[in-house]
Amino acid sequence: MRSILYKDFLEQRMYFLIILAVAVVSLMLAAWFKQLDSGTAMFLLFGMQGPLFIYLAAHHQISSEVNNRTYPYLLSLPISHGRLWFAKLLFVILYALLLYAVYAVLALICGASHDD
16 A cells, blocks of 8 residues: 555645645735735635645546556555555545645745734
């Protein structure tokens, strides 16, 4: 299962960087229009972008296997189908936790005022 998680990490690392770039750009745009405080930053990241990007990461887990034609290979490995799906689910959960941890740091940094 560790090798499946590592393979998923290698496939998703560029998407993770793109997601963080989108988050930074959206926060910079909100700051440019003087609409950025910690509540706005939390809404942008946790309410709008987070669920969308987690859905995209979960969808990409299976669609990339089918498109790359590696899904039959994964099913032929000597692990159960349930364990394979659990590895995919575990990766998405870890991905979401890491994404939200970075989002929390970005929201706190961007929403902090100069008076604090």
